Amino acid sequence: MNASTITIDILRYRPEMDEKPFTQSYQVPYTADLSILESLQYIKDHLDSTVSFRWSCRMAICGSCGMMVNGVPKLGCKAFLRDYYPKKVTLAPLANFPIERDLVVVMDDFIDKLESVKPYLIPEKEKDLSEGAYQQTPLQMEKFKQFSMCINCGLCYAACPQYALDKKFTGPAALALLARYNRDSRDNGEAERMKIVNQEEGVWGCTFVGYCSVVCPKDVDPAAAIQLLKVESSKDYLIGMFKPD
């Protein structure tokens, strides 16, 4: 092997001709500053134009280029060849999602779950526009800010064995998003959202593997969001025993 190239194995799947995925190898010129995403772009531009993958911003904001890099969920734009060279890099579509084509996965279930947690402010009383904005202190914002940094890349779902075993589980990102709104001082929708939280498919589907928080590229820490929601759910249950409503 040439000293200045690196081998990249890609799990290919072409729905119109393949029954199941197969691995294809490519040789890419190695430079220390090349990201995985850029190496994929090199492959598409110079070696094989049929390779499909999603990308947009190239700077860990859009959340499009999530994939398995040597079995670990990562953003292609935030992982670099230098961390693997001279060993080869194995790329596969995000685990736990159906493969649409090559590195592109079907994210419909993930999007449905994000939508299912009522991810919008539910104020106690609708204000007229002329009354101005809903205000908040920096401390009140600090209580949920971390959970609002999610870019919906889906890495945490690829890292979650509970989601792999039971697709009904609401999952890390959606529950972190739910926590983000429940913790917002301008929101009054907690009672509605606790119905989602309290279910078996809600927080109790989580067994605290904790890998979601390790792979999160934005340090959202969904595992913490879920454990804190478990505390809230338990309180909700205890209060419900004495004060049913």
Place this chain on the structure above:
Amino acid sequence: MTKRKPYEQPLPMDWWLKNAFYTKYMIREGSSILITLYSLTLAWGVFRLSQGEAAFDAWMAALQNPFSIILHLIALALALYHTITWFSLAPKAMALWIKGKRLQDKVIIAGHYCVFVAVTIFCLIIITL
């Protein structure tokens, strides 16, 4: 007609052996099996105690068995492993805010160890007195 044919990725039986993080998680969860065995042995001892001194002594003698000692050593190792890994996760389940700042993780972990040591000493005092 659509050419779509999404491929469902199968979950291999050994998924938890392919990543050290998952393996450590499974050991943490699996420790419950040995800890259950330990609890049952202990409960059996309490039951034997209710049957009189001879029965309790026989139970004590059975504990001297090398097999029993090995079982208890494994249970102890796994219990310690569970404790250490669980304490390191504890800050995730606690959001304590003091004067507008979230309490640091290491403070929460240290607090757990302090309580652990205090309870252990308290139990040892009760047992030895």
